[in-house]
Amino acid sequence: MATDDMWIWDGGRVCLDLVNTLRNRWRTPPAETLQSSGDLVLWLQEAGLLAPDPPRSAAAAVLASGLRLRETVDRAVLAVADGRLPAADDIMALNRSAAQAPRPALQIAVTDGRLEPAGTTNLATDPAVALALVAQDAVDLLLSAEIRRVRVCGADTCALRFLDRSPAHNRRWCSMARCGNRTKVRLHQARARRSEHTPRG
Known part of the structure; x- marks a missing residue:
């Protein structure tokens, strides 16, 4: 089973974190x-997105749909970020998934002394509904100007x-602390090795 320290929360949107x-x-x-339904529930x-102790029967069936949603989100987001339309099947799948959870009332x-949006908690009690919230976040991202700011980490191994x-x-790296620093150290070491082997006149 995965542990929460395996998960990275640098996506900037919950759909990208998935x-x-x-x-x-x-x-x-x-x-x-996400190797088991328990991993997905914990994530x-x-x-x-999900309240503690969801019904066991609901949790057991959610892994396959969660993995499908993850890849649908990835394909759709990368397509739109690149200026293309997502595949019709991906649009249909996102809409179908997003419709599984009602939007919280504003x-x-x-x-x-002024009106502001109030913070709302939107914890689902069923993993399928929690996944629908991820799909809603993906739909929001796809329709927003922020979609043009989606990037893939520039590190060769990320x-x-x-x-x-x-x-x-x-921004080039998913995280400066992780990939940015590693890449800078690797480039510095490569330059140092080259200078050691460069003949001096």
Whole structure:
């Protein structure tokens, strides 16, 4: 079973964090962190979408649909980020999944004498409904201007997806602490080795 430290939360959107549960997509086979329905249930809870102790019968059947949703989201997001339309089957699958959960009613509150949106908790009690919330997030992303800011990590050994919210829109790494620093260290070591082997006049 996967542990929560295996999961990376640098996507910037919950739908991208789900996509990133499949690691090292450039390898054959890639590294799967959702190997059981229990893994997916735990991931949905860690993502803040699923209440504790969902019904066992509901949890057992959710893994296959979760993995299908993950790959549908990935294909659709990468297509639109690249200026293309997603496949009709992917649009249909996202719409069908997103419709499985009602949207929470908009709530308001008075803060410092003005109206503002109130924070709402949207914890599902069923894993299938929690997955529908992921699909809704993907639909929101696909229809937003932020879709043009979806990136794939620039590290040769990564391929995680993330939303570039940097001020200059030039973020290259899923995480500077992880891939950015590793890449810089590797490049520095390669330069040092080359300079050692360069003949000095």
